[in-house]
Amino acid sequence: MFVLTKFLTWLASPLAIALAIGLLAWWQAWRKQRRSAVCWLALATTWLLVWSSMPFYAWFGFQLERQYPPQRAEEMPSADAIVILGGGMAAAPGLLPYPDMNGSADRVWHAARLYRAGKAPIVVPAGRGEELASRPLLLDLGVPATAIHVEAESQNTAENARFTAALLRQLGCHRILLVTSAWHMRRAQLLFARTGLEVIPAATDHEAMLVRAGLNWSLPNLLPSPDALNRNTAILKEYIGYWAYRMKR
Numbered sequence: 001m002f003v004l005t006k007f008l009t010w011l012a013s014p015l016a017i018a019l020a021i022g023l024l025a026w027w028q029a030w031r032k033q034r035r036s037a038v039c040w041l042a043l044a045t046t047w048l049l050v051w052s053s054m055p056f057y058a059w060f061g062f063q064l065e066r067q068y069p070p071q072r073a074e075e076m077p078s079a080d081a082i083v084i085l086g087g088g089m090a091a092a093p094g095l096l097p098y099p100d101m102n103g104s105a106d107r108v109w110h111a112a113r114l115y116r117a118g119k120a121p122i123v124v125p126a127g128r129g130e131e132l133a134s135r136p137l138l139l140d141l142g143v144p145a146t147a148i149h150v151e152a153e154s155q156n157t158a159e160n161a162r163f164t165a166a167l168l169r170q171l172g173c174h175r176i177l178l179v180t181s182a183w184h185m186r187r188a189q190l191l192f193a194r195t196g197l198e199v200i201p202a203a204t205d206h207e208a209m210l211v212r213a214g215l216n217w218s219l220p221n222l223l224p225s226p227d228a229l230n231r232n233t234a235i236l237k238e239y240i241g242y243w244a245y246r247m248k249r
Contacts, residue, residue: 012240013233014051018044051232052224058215061208061235065182068203073113079200080173082120084111084134085160085180085188086127104181108134110204111179112141120177124167126151126160157188158245165195174198181205183235187242207231 010016025040050056084107108125115123123143125134131150138148151167154160168176175198180188182203192199208231215221 009237009240012236014047014229014236015233018048018051021047048229049224052226052229053232054211054221054225054228055215055217057228057231057235058208058212060232061183062212064186064235064238065203065206065208068182068185068201070182070204070206070209071202073110073117073119073202076114076117076119076177076202077200078118079120079175079177079198081122081124081168081171081175082111082114082177082179082202083164083168083192084108084123084125084130085157085178085184086125086130086134104205105137106205107179107181108137109141110202112138112143114177114179114202115143115147121147122149122171122173123147124149124151124164124176126154126164128152128155157184157241158191160188161191161195165192165197168197176200177202179204181207183208183238187238187245190242190245208235 021040021044025037025044028034028040029037086104086107111123111125114120123138125131125138125148127134129152131152135148135150139145149167149171151160151164154163168174174196176192177200178185178188178192179202182205185201185203189199189201
């Protein structure tokens with residue numbers, strides 16, 4: 001099911017749709033329908049240019065992030081536990097001495113800030129591999145080992161919610177500070193709330209907000225880029241995932 005979900009998500013990605021439109025253009029050209037082929041090719045090109053645009057990402061991603069503005073850890077309410085959703089930090093014991101940090105490291109940093117601010121006595125990194133990724137970083141940031149309880153089996157956000165809720169019930173926790181990227185928070189909050197937990201969003205990693213703040217209309221920002229395509233694809237996945245889970249009761 002995990003592999004199937006990933007494949008279906010790829011089918012709905014901007015790149016896959018552009019390829020499908022391009023194949024349609026090729027088929028029309030093969031049938032000698034030149035005018036139709038040119039129209040389909042123009043559509044595929046325009047589609048890909050839009051989704052590869054950083055200004056489009058600054059707008060599209062910001063629509064998700066604006067619902068969860070940045071908040072200082074000291075100003076957040078208290079809870080029973082802090083839950084961090086793993087987001088792809090890589091760990092390779094024997095190859096790398098430390099976990100490889102990317103944008104997802106912001107989540108671990110923010111969870112450590114909340115813990116040091118006294119907002120909860122327990123920190124729960126959720127996701128397969130987080131024992132080797134988030135846990136060492138939390139220790140480096142001063143969170144004691146006794147306060148860290150790892151949920152290490154989940155592979156997606158739905159499993160994060162289900163498996164973590166079961167662990168938290170064993171620990172006697174009902175009210176949580178949920179830490180994840182701002183663009184991911186709406187879907188994560190929906191799924192965790194459905195488990196019966198009281199969920200307080202503690203968003204971090206406001207990527208689109210930073211792009212929006214620093215965006216200018218210089219040529220490099222207007223040119224299509226693989227980075228913008230990747231970012232916009234991730235945001236589209238969030239919209240699809242949110243509405244798919246919302247319709248599934």
